[in-house]
Amino acid sequence: MLTSVQLKTFIPAKDYPLSQAFYTALGFTPGWQSDEMSYFSNGEHCAFLLQNFYVEEQADNSVMHLLVDDVEAWWANVQKENLTERFGIRTIAPEDQPWGVREFILFDPSGVLWRIGQEI
Numbered sequence: 001m002l003t004s005v006q007l008k009t010f011i012p013a014k015d016y017p018l019s020q021a022f023y024t025a026l027g028f029t030p031g032w033q034s035d036e037m038s039y040f041s042n043g044e045h046c047a048f049l050l051q052n053f054y055v056e057e058q059a060d061n062s063v064m065h066l067l068v069d070d071v072e073a074w075w076a077n078v079q080k081e082n083l084t085e086r087f088g089i090r091t092i093a094p095e096d097q098p099w100g101v102r103e104f105i106l107f108d109p110s111g112v113l114w115r116i117g118q119e120i
Contacts (some may be wrong), residue, residue, distance in 0.1 A: 009048050010037075010061045014110040016052040018087065022109050025051060025081040027074065059111040067101070071118035075104050096120060 013019035016038075023040050024030055031039035033045075041047040046066065068074050073096050078084075083106070084091050092105040094117075104115025 006038070006047070007065070008044070010051050011062065011108070011112055012054045012110055013050050013052055014054040014059065016050070018109050019050055022083070022087045022089075025083060025086070027077055041085050041093060055108060056111070062112040064112060064114045066114060066116045068116060068118055071102050071104065074116050078104070078106065 004028060010117045011019075020030065020033070020038055022114070028040040031041060033039070036052050038050040039047065040050060050065075071094055084090060087109050089109060090107045093109055094102055094104040096102045101117040102120050103115050106114050106116070108114065
């Protein structure tokens, strides 16, 4: 049987230092970093690679869906860290979706859409 261990995505960064600061403020823990790529994680099974690379069409068509155990705590952190103003991003407050998830939406500084939610 073929078994997976982990799946990670590569996220583009238009302004690499700004995106590194954004993801740290959002709640991800930076791991190793180089001039070209950074590893970010949250918890045991959630990680991604931030690239010092940007193509507008790629960023504008990238969507991340993060399931968390407390969406209101994540939303409170977005507010506490003042991410909208600090990083010039757009957000949409949490709301219940018909597919059984309460989620909020934010766009990172490069335009990548994040849907952060909790099963209801």
